[in-house]
Amino acid sequence: MAATSFNEMNSADVVAERLTGRGADGPLPRFLVALVEGIHRAVRETRPTPGEWRRAIHFLTEVGHASDDKRQEWVLLSDLLGVTALVEEINSRRPKGATPNTVRGPFYRADAPALPLGASISLDGIGEALNVSGRITDLDGKPVPGATVETWQANAEGFYENQQPDRQPEFNLRGIFRTDGDGAFHYRTIRPAGYAVPGDGPVGRMLGAIGCPLRRPAHLHFIIKADGFETISTHLYDGDDPHLTEDAIFGVKPELIGEFRRAGKQKGWLLDFTFVMVRAKKERRAA
Ligand SMILES: [Fe+2]
Numbered sequence: 001m002a003a004t005s006f007n008e009m010n011s012a013d014v015v016a017e018r019l020t021g022r023g024a025d026g027p028l029p030r031f032l033v034a035l036v037e038g039i040h041r042a043v044r045e046t047r048p049t050p051g052e053w054r055r056a057i058h059f060l061t062e063v064g065h066a067s068d069d070k071r072q073e074w075v076l077l078s079d080l081l082g083v084t085a086l087v088e089e090i091n092s093r094r095p096k097g098a099t100p101n102t103v104r105g106p107f108y109r110a111d112a113p114a115l116p117l118g119a120s121i122s123l124d125g126i127g128e129a130l131n132v133s134g135r136i137t138d139l140d141g142k143p144v145p146g147a148t149v150e151t152w153q154a155n156a157e158g159f160y161e162n163q164q165p166d167r168q169p170e171f172n173l174r175g176i177f178r179t180d181g182d183g184a185f186h187y188r189t190i191r192p193a194g195y196a197v198p199g200d201g202p203v204g205r206m207l208g209a210i211g212c213p214l215r216r217p218a219h220l221h222f223i224i225k226a227d228g229f230e231t232i233s234t235h236l237y238d239g240d241d242p243h244l245t246e247d248a249i250f251g252v253k254p255e256l257i258g259e260f261r262r263a264g265k266q267k268g269w270l271l272d273f274t275f276v277m278v279r280a281k282k283e284r285r286a287a
Helices: 011-020 027-046 050-065 073-080 083-091 202-209 281-286
Strands: 129-138 148-153 174-178 184-190 219-225 232-238 260-262 269-277
Touching (some): 011 027, 050 202, 073 202, 129 148
Antiparallel strands (some): 129 184, 148 219
16 A cells, blocks of 8 residues: 655644554654644744755754753753743642742752751852741641752842852852741842843844843742652742743742842841642542
C-alpha cells in the first residue's frame, strides 16, 4: 500500500503516523506529535520562505551557543514564552488557601548559607532596610515548626550576586532559615528592585525587537520545605511595583503579592507574610 502523500493540509498527520506508526506510545511520542502539530500549524499560517525558516534555525542555534553552565538561554526562552509558567501551573494545583508555586527563575544557587533567625542576608548593607517576618502554617492554620525557608533576591539595583561577582559579596542576599516552634521566621535584608531579564542574548534581542516587555516586578524568592508537606517554590512580589501586570515570565499571582509597609519611626520597610503548605500527596490521600 502506498504511503499517504505529504501535502500542506495533512503534513502533521503524515508525520504523526511516521512517529507512532510502529506502535510507539508514551509521553515522548505523544509530546512529539503535539509539537509537530503546533509547528506545522504555525508554518501553514505564517508561510515562512526557506530563507526565513533558515533564520529561525539560526536563532535556535544561537540560543544553544549562548547557553552554558552559567547562562541558560533555553530556560530564558521557555520562561519568556510562558512555557515554564504553564508547566508549573499544571503540576502544582493546590487547594484554595494554599500558597501557590511559581517559576523558580535562573538565579537560584543550591549552596546558600544557613543562618540564625534575625540575621541579615545583606552582606554589603546597600539599599533600604527591609525586615521580613512570616509564618508557615498548614491549611488549618496550624504552625509548621522546623520548616526550612530558603530565600534569594536581587539587590537595590535589580541584580543577583551571581550576576555581579565583582560588585557583590558572594552569597549576598541569600540565606536559609528554619522556623521556630511557632512556625515563625524573620530576617533582615534590603528592599529589592525589579529588573529586566537579560536582553543581550538572542532571546532578549528577538523579543525586545517586537516590543515585548522584558521587565520583572520586584520580588523575593522562597523555597520552603518541611517533612510531610509539598515543597513551596515561589516568589513574594512587591505590591507597589508598576510592572506587576506585565511580568516578563508570567509569574505573578494575586496570592503572592506582598504589602511593604513603612517601619514606624525607624527607617526602612516591613514585610509580613503567611505561607500555607499542603500535606504531601501520599499523606493527603491517607488522611
Ligand atoms: Fe528573581
